[in-house]
Every structure is written in structure tokens, then in C-alpha cells.
Amino acid sequence: xxxxxxxxxxxxxxxxxxxxxxxxxxxxxxxxxxxxxxxxxxxxxxxxxxxxxxxxxxxxxxxxxxxxxxxxxxxxxxxxxxxx
Numbered sequence: 001x002x003x004x005x006x007x008x009x010x011x012x013x014x015x016x017x018x019x020x021x022x023x024x025x026x027x028x029x030x031x032x033x034x035x036x037x038x039x040x041x042x043x044x045x046x047x048x049x050x051x052x053x054x055x056x057x058x059x060x061x062x063x064x065x066x067x068x069x070x071x072x073x074x075x076x077x078x079x080x081x082x083x084x
Contacts, residue, residue: 005061012065019072032080040077047073 026032047070054063 008059008061009065012061012068016065016068016072019069019076023072023076026076026079030079030083032076032083035076035080037077037080040073040080044070044073044077 022035026035047066050062050066051070053059054061054066
């Protein structure tokens with residue numbers, strides 16, 4: 001692997017795990033009153049587009065990081081829709 005691929009992987013891991021505290025708090029408290037629905041909807045769409053881009057360009061760091069980010073962000077979005 002190229003050295004910059006490692007940079008991409010580390011960046012992807014760090015930006016993905018940044019969603020963990022919010023996801024955990026949302027799952028535990030079931031409170032989403034301060035979470036913007038519009039922001040998470042647009043974010044999830046954007047991340048899906050990154051996943052598609054990563055797939056078609058065979059960019060593994062982009063594909064892996066954004067797939068994981070989507071799962072976390074989408075779970076928060078589902079909680080927002082379920083709990084308001």
C-alpha cells in the first residue's frame with residue numbers, strides 16, 4: 001500500500017469514530033431533541049454518495065470509512081425519526 005493510503009485510512013478511522021459518542025449517547029438516552037434532522041438527512045445522503053464514489057474509483061479508504069460512518073450516522077437518524 002502507498003504511504004498516503006495509510007493517511008487516508010487513519011483519517012477515515014478518526015472521522016468515523018467521532019460519531020461514536022453521539023451515537024452511544026443517543027442510544028442510551030433516546031433523546032434526539034437537539035439533533036438536526038435536516039443535517040443528518042443531508043449528511044447521510046452525502047456519505048452514501050462518497051460510498052458510491054469510493055466503490056467506482058476503487059478507493060478503499062473512502063469506501064470503508066464512509067460505509068462505517070453511514071452506519072453510525074444512519075443509526076442516529078433512525079433514532080431521531082423514532083424518538084423525535
